[in-house]
Amino acid sequence: EAGVAQSPRYKIIEKRQSVAFWCNPISGHATLYWYQQILGQGPKLLIQFQNNGVVDDSQLPKDRFSAERLKGVDSTLKIQPAKLEDSAVYLCASSLGTSGRVYNEQFFGPGTRLTVL
Amino acid sequence: RKEVEQDPGPFNVPEGATVAFNCTYSNSASQSFFWYRQDCRKEPKLLMSVYSSGNEDGRFTAQLNRASQYISLLIRDSKLSDSATYLCVVNGGTYKYIFGTGTRLKVLA
Numbered sequence: 156e157a158g159v160a161q162s163p164r165y166k167i168i169e170k171r172q173s174v175a176f177w178c179n180p181i182s183g184h185a186t187l188y189w190y191q192q193i194l195g196q197g198p199k200l201l202i203q204f205q206n207n208g209v210v211d212d213s214q215l216p217k218d219r220f221s222a223e224r225l226k227g228v229d230s231t232l233k234i235q236p237a238k239l240e241d242s243a244v245y246l247c248a249s250s251l252g253t254s255g256r257v258y259n260e261q262f263f264g265p266g267t268r269l270t271v272l
Numbered sequence: 273r274k275e276v277e278q279d280p281g282p283f284n285v286p287e288g289a290t291v292a293f294n295c296t297y298s299n300s301a302s303q304s305f306f307w308y309r310q311d312c313r314k315e316p317k318l319l320m321s322v323y324s325s326g327n328e329d330g331r332f333t334a335q336l337n338r339a340s341q342y343i344s345l346l347i348r349d350s351k352l353s354d355s356a357t358y359l360c361v362v363n364g365g366t367y368k369y370i371f372g373t374g375t376r377l378k379v380l381a
Contacts, residue, residue, distance in 0.1 A: 188369075190371075195280070195373075196373055196374075197276075197278075197359050197371035197372050197373045197374050198316065198359075198371045199371070200368065200369070200370070203368060210368070211365070211368055246315060246316075260318050261318070261369065263315035263316050263317070264315060265314075265315055266315055
C-alpha cells in the first residue's frame, strides 16, 4: 500500500517569497493533517481536514498560511509571504477518520524541509 | 501549563539498560494516548497505543495513570536501534492529536 506522498522534499526560499507544499494521502483516508515541526520540538497541528471540510485551523497563521483540500483527496499548503521563523519541516499525515472509533492511527509523509533565508 | 509535557532529555543509557519516560497531559477528558517514535530527519511512526490497563509489546511497556494524568513508556534491554525521539501523543478532540516535544534517547555501546 502506498504511503502519504509529499513534495517537494526540500525547499529554500528568501523571506517574503511564497511557497507551496503538496500532499497526497493514503487512498481512502478521510482525515488529513498538516503539521509544522520546528527543530527540537514536536509536531504542531496547523490544520485538519475531514474530507474536504476544515475541522480545526485554530493554530494556522491565517494572515500568511492557507490550505485547501479540493475534492477531499490531495491537499496544498501555502505560505505567502514567508518569514524566517517559518523554517521548519512541514508534515502531512492522514488517517481513516472512521466515525465511531476513538482513534485512527495517523500515517505521516516524509515531510518538506523548508529553509527561509 | 502545556497540554502535553515531556522531558526533552537526552537520556543516555548503555545497551541492555532499562529506561522509562513519562509524559503529563492537562486535559482530564482525553481518551486516547499513544507513543510515536521519530528517527532523526524522519517522520513520526506509531510505536504503540496506551490502554487503560497498560499494555506490553515485546520490550516496550506503556502505562496510563488517569488520576495523575500521565502516561509512561518503559523500554527493557535497550538496543542501539532504540536510539530515537519518543513522542507522547494525546487525543484532544475528534481525530485531533496533540504532540509533546519528544524525549531523545541515545543508547550507547
